[in-house]
Amino acid sequence: MRRVYPNKDVCIGCHICEVACLTAHSASNDVVIAAKEEVATGLQPCKAVYDKGQLSVALSCRHCDNPSCVSACISGALYKDQETGRTCYNEEQCVGCWSCLMACPYGAVRRNVTKGKIIKCDLCEGREMPACVQACPNNALVYESR
Amino acid sequence: MLFKPISQNFSDFVIDRENDRCINCEVCVRQCSYEAHYWDDARQCVSHDHTKCVGCHRCEAFCPTGCLTIKKNPADFRDNALWTPTYMKHVYKQGDTGGILLSGMGSPADKPIYWDNLQLDASQVTNPSIDPLREPMELTTYLGSKPDKVSFEETSDGPKLTTKIGPQLKLNYPLMFSAMSFGSINLNLHKAMAMAATELGIAYNTGEGGLHPDLYKYGNNTIVQVASGRFGVHKDYLNAGSAVEIKIGQGAKPGIGGHLPGEKIDEEVSKTRMCPVGSDAISPAPHHDIYSIEDLLQLIYAIKESTEYKVPVSVKIAAVHNAPAIASGIVRAGADIVVIDGFRGGTGAAPTMIRDNVGIPMELALAAVDNRLRDEGIRNHASLVVAGGIRCSADAIKAIALGADAIYIGTAALVSVGCTLCGRCYTGKCPWGIATNEARLKKRQNPEVAAKRLANLVRAWGHEIQEMLGGMGLNSIESLRGNRDKLRGLGLNETELDILGVKHAGR
Numbered sequence: 125m126r127r128v129y130p131n132k133d134v135c136i137g138c139h140i141c142e143v144a145c146l147t148a149h150s151a152s153n154d155v156v157i158a159a160k161e162e163v164a165t166g167l168q169p170c171k172a173v174y175d176k177g178q179l180s181v182a183l184s185c186r187h188c189d190n191p192s193c194v195s196a197c198i199s200g201a202l203y204k205d206q207e208t209g210r211t212c213y214n215e216e217q218c219v220g221c222w223s224c225l226m227a228c229p230y231g232a233v234r235r236n237v238t239k240g241k242i243i244k245c246d247l248c249e250g251r252e253m254p255a256c257v258q259a260c261p262n263n264a265l266v267y268e269s270r
Numbered sequence: 271m272l273f274k275p276i277s278q279n280f281s282d283f284v285i286d287r288e289n290d291r292c293i294n295c296e297v298c299v300r301q302c303s304y305e306a307h308y309w310d311d312a313r314q315c316v317s318h319d320h321t322k323c324v325g326c327h328r329c330e331a332f333c334p335t336g337c338l339t340i341k342k343n344p345a346d347f348r349d350n351a352l353w354t355p356t357y358m359k360h361v362y363k364q365g366d367t368g369g370i371l372l373s374g375m376g377s378p379a380d381k382p383i384y385w386d387n388l389q390l391d392a393s394q395v396t397n398p399s400i401d402p403l404r405e406p407m408e409l410t411t412y413l414g415s416k417p418d419k420v421s422f423e424e425t426s427d428g429p430k431l432t433t434k435i436g437p438q439l440k441l442n443y444p445l446m447f448s449a450m451s452f453g454s455i456n457l458n459l460h461k462a463m464a465m466a467a468t469e470l471g472i473a474y475n476t477g478e479g480g481l482h483p484d485l486y487k488y489g490n491n492t493i494v495q496v497a498s499g500r501f502g503v504h505k506d507y508l509n510a511g512s513a514v515e516i517k518i519g520q521g522a523k524p525g526i527g528g529h530l531p532g533e534k535i536d537e538e539v540s541k542t543r544m545c546p547v548g549s550d551a552i553s554p555a556p557h558h559d560i561y562s563i564e565d566l567l568q569l570i571y572a573i574k575e576s577t578e579y580k581v582p583v584s585v586k587i588a589a590v591h592n593a594p595a596i597a598s599g600i601v602r603a604g605a606d607i608v609v610i611d612g613f614r615g616g617t618g619a620a621p622t623m624i625r626d627n628v629g630i631p632m633e634l635a636l637a638a639v640d641n642r643l644r645d646e647g648i649r650n651h652a653s654l655v656v657a658g659g660i661r662c663s664a665d666a667i668k669a670i671a672l673g674a675d676a677i678y679i680g681t682a683a684l685v686s687v688g689c690t691l692c693g694r695c696y697t698g699k700c701p702w703g704i705a706t707n708e709a710r711l712k713k714r715q716n717p718e719v720a721a722k723r724l725a726n727l728v729r730a731w732g733h734e735i736q737e738m739l740g741g742m743g744l745n746s747i748e749s750l751r752g753n754r755d756k757l758r759g760l761g762l763n764e765t766e767l768d769i770l771g772v773k774h775a776g777r
Contacts, residue, residue: 133713138300138332156290178710262719263716
């Protein structure tokens with residue numbers, strides 16, 4: 125299956141992927157409204173850029189073949205879609221126990237403090253190309269099968 | 271602004287932030303290497319300081335909401351035809367520092383651009399134009415010395431050339447990437463130029479900073495340069511390329527050497543240049559072993575000996591008043607290629623006064639050199655390459671019609687990968703990741719992306735050159751070389767037309 129792979133050698137730490145992710149998951153689909161209004165009601169990007177010294181890298185759910193988060197999930201909110209291979213998340217079922225946060229070896233699951241639930245990459249359901257990949261100005265994110 | 275020399279408050283640019291659209295994402299803060307954008311703790315929002323803006327437009331290009339516009343500072347000094355703000359700011363700066371004014375990129379001064387006064391011809395009725403999409407259109411160019419005459423012998427397989435032809439540099443397009451040293455620009459871009467040149471079948475020039483070990487594999491498309499500092503020059507280096515270039519002068523700073531500040535010399539640059547980390551790399555103004563054409567001859571032949579006469583040797587000079595006589599000497603000294611770099615040529619750093627006031631337009635120098643070499647009957651002994659301020663394929667094709675064999679593109683190549691000619695290359699903080707070796711900044715040039723853009727540029731120009739050639743009824747770039755009848759001058763005086771060797775439009 126195709127996944128989003130970051131390339132730290134050319135990631136410039138601009139954080140534009142976060143803005144793109146936020147916009148793609150907003151109700152308004154507008155970058156300004158998403159950031160200025162929807163964030164206040166709990167909208168959050170599914171991915172985060174980590175910077176340290178000269179390195180930066182954008183991390184999001186890697187949709188592992190054997191996801192630890194799914195094993196750890198106590199409510200069945202996280203599950204593996206056998207057909208697409210994606211690690212899926214049903215927000216309604218999430219109880220905010222943060223077990224998956226502890227289990228994920230990549231730190232790719234994040235807390236949504238406003239909603240008391242988790243947030244994670246859904247590979248932009250319904251989009252041809254994940255928003256972060258499309259927005260990355262330096263090809264530091266690629267969407268491909270490996 | 272508080273806590274600043276008063277003169278710095280006359281900023282060149284103002285940052286216009288549309289607050290309704292700013293989402294405080296700090297993309298601008300991270301992109302600006304001059305810290306013109308910052309997180310304002312007191313106000314809890316992104317803010318900016320106009321005085322630090324160099325006008326590179328990186329923030330504008332990256333702002334995800336498009337809320338930023340960089341404008342020229344509208345603050346006007348009292349009109350004065352003599353004392354323009356540029357000169358006043360120079361004086362303020364020197365009052366502050368007591369130093370030589372530095373500039374990056376080619377001269378922005380308002381001086382004649384002859385390309386704009388030259389028009390190309392096209393076929394109508396009597397000689398049919400050619401459609402390059404339907405018929406072959408040859409752009410292949412060979413740089414190197416051509417024999418005075420050729421002889422053949424008949425063999426059972428047909429005629430066979432018996433004349434021994436000297437080494438040639440084959441180019442699929444009459445375009446090459448100019449000498450920009452590793453150090454002045456970073457390894458990512460050198461890699462990109464090497465990859466693009468290889469893909470296109472052209473050549474790039476290492477500049478005077480040596481050749482990084484990772485790039486030896488691109489040797490067939492590399493011109494290795496030997497300049498006055500002899501940085502990175504050794505036997506393997508000389509033999510790594512498909513041509514060797516002796517750099518005598520540079521169009522942006524004729525008569526001046528080079529100075530790569532210590533800040534730009536990291537571990538990799540130091541290894542490649544063979545000079546200590548962090549110490550300034552200074553190329554002297556002259557080659558200390560060249561004080562005459564005879565001395566130049568010795569260096570040319572020393573290089574030919576060490577490369578076993580397998581690659582052409584090129585000599586690059588800046589376009590100066592006596593360029594034709596100097597070029598004649600260079601050809602007679604044994605150079606296979608002569609490069610003329612005009613006064614608009616780019617640079618990573620040059621004293622502003624030199625950049626804007628020394629040297630002559632490449633168009634005039636090119637025409638004069640081509641004439642001189644023809645008059646002396648030695649034009650075929652060397653190829654003529656020009657550099658310095660070629661902006662588009664039309665400039666390039668006009669240069670060929672004036673007598674050039676090939677064109678070096680430097681500034682155009684950098685613009686294709688993002689350069690906005692802000693002219694602050696000498697700070698080493700290029701926000702576009704070009705003229706910088708800072709680890710975080712140089713990553714902004716992804717070699718794969720940059721190589722693709724460079725290759726696209728050359729291909730696009732190639733297509734346009736083919737179209738223009740076809741329009742003139744020519745099917746080979748060779749038919750246009752020095753064919754000044756295909757040019758007409760517009761609004762040029764008698765002297766200019768005479769030097770360029772073209773008739774005025776209407777004649």
